Amino acid sequence: MDRTHCTRGASDRADIYTRITQEIVAAIEAGTHASGWKLPWHHDGSAIARPMNLASQKRYRGINILALWVAAMKSGYGSGLWGTYRQFAAAGAQVRKGERSTTVVFWKQFQSGSADDAADGGDSGGNRDDDRDDGYDRPRFMAKGYAVFNAAQVDGLDMPPQPVLPESERIQASERFFANTGIPIQIEGDQACYVPSLDVVRMPPFARFRSVDSYYATLGHECGHATGAKHRLDRDLGGRFGSERYAIDEQIAELTASFVMADLGLAYNARPESTAYLASWLKVLKNDTRAIFTAASKAQAAADWMHAQQPDTDTAPSHTDDSVLDDAEASAAVAAAA
Numbered sequence: 609m610d611r612t613h614c615t616r617g618a619s620d621r622a623d624i625y626t627r628i629t630q631e632i633v634a635a636i637e638a639g640t641h642a643s644g645w646k647l648p649w650h651h652d653g654s655a656i657a658r659p660m661n662l663a664s665q666k667r668y669r670g671i672n673i674l675a676l677w678v679a680a681m682k683s684g685y686g687s688g689l690w691g692t693y694r695q696f697a698a699a700g701a702q703v704r705k706g707e708r709s710t711t712v713v714f715w716k717q718f719q720s721g722s723a724d725d726a727a728d729g730g731d732s733g734g735n736r737d738d739d740r741d742d743g744y745d746r747p748r749f750m751a752k753g754y755a756v757f758n759a760a761q762v763d764g765l766d767m768p769p770q771p772v773l774p775e776s777e778r779i780q781a782s783e784r785f786f787a788n789t790g791i792p793i794q795i796e797g798d799q800a801c802y803v804p805s806l807d808v809v810r811m812p813p814f815a816r817f818r819s820v821d822s823y824y825a826t827l828g829h830e831c832g833h834a835t836g837a838k839h840r841l842d843r844d845l846g847g848r849f850g851s852e853r854y855a856i857d858e859q860i861a862e863l864t865a866s867f868v869m870a871d872l873g874l875a876y877n878a879r880p881e882s883t884a885y886l887a888s889w890l891k892v893l894k895n896d897t898r899a900i901f902t903a904a905s906k907a908q909a910a911a912d913w914m915h916a917q918q919p920d921t922d923t924a925p926s927h928t929d930d931s932v933l934d935d936a937e938a939s940a941a942v943a944a945a946a
Contacts, residue, residue, distance in 0.1 A: 654772075690758055775820075
């Protein structure tokens with residue numbers, strides 16, 4: 609009995625990684641063949657780009673943002689509001705018959721050597737970075753999936769639209785945001801880049817960019833690289849990804865910029881420079897179903913770091929704690945997904 613239970617638990621967890629990774633890979637491949645070249649993390653900066661939970665009114669984080677973006681893109685949802693079946697029912701709404709749910713992840717915390725660890729074969733795989741193996745007797749995390757629906761899939765929901773700042777105010781806020789990070793930024797030359805040896809981001813003049821969004825998206829991408837410096841987040845991918853670490857750091861920078869641009873209410877569109885990494889991204893994701901979880905986790909950490917440098921912390925987005933949900937809420941969510 610125990611052995612059967614243990615095998616099922618490990619299999620369920622592995623299936624979550626595989627299922628979400630396959631959906632993201634499929635969206636990348638579809639986006640590269642579509643007119644206009646649209647990848648899952650490309651968005652228009654509207655409320656749809658900031659997926660929020662109905663009950664908590666807080667935003668999702670990391671891999672869940674990406675999973676919900678993929679679902680919204682695939683189904684053409686026009687809302688960024690998500691919730692479980694029970695959460696919509698509690699709000700007086702009804703999920704329409706035949707609607708398909710989207711899987712998101714929460715992380716159940718346990719200690720190494722616990723019954724959960726044994727049930728998982730002694731390898732949690734649940735570190736939210738999924739790339740550490742530094743001993744025992746520390747909190748570990750195990751991935752669990754549960755089902756959510758988009759507000760576009762329900763009837764009877766009455767929610768006021770989210771306020772939108774004028775573009776001029778969003779631009780001013782973006783300028784302050786990147787300046788407040790303290791990352792040195794030099795305006796010179798014709799190529800955007802982060803120079804690790806000098807710890808400086810170099811940006812071409814504003815007039816060289818095709819739009820305001822393009823300028824700040826590029827700046828966000830390069831600042832995403834800069835967050836990995838040893839005196840910031842000390843992001844070392846060599847041990848986990850070896851020769852693919854540069855491509856993965858590009859993926860992390862892409863997601864960091866996309867997350868931050870969504871927070872700032874600005875669009876994040878295709879960057880021609882990214883095409884060189886598409887083949888490497890797909891190769892890594894297909895060979896390692898946890899790679900995109902790691903990239904999203906580190907991108908969320910980078911975005912969090914940037915927000916933490918802001919003098920007014922009240923401006924930081926309020927996120928749902930996808931990492932460790934209340935046991936009762938998590939159990940109800942999983943039961944509803946079954």
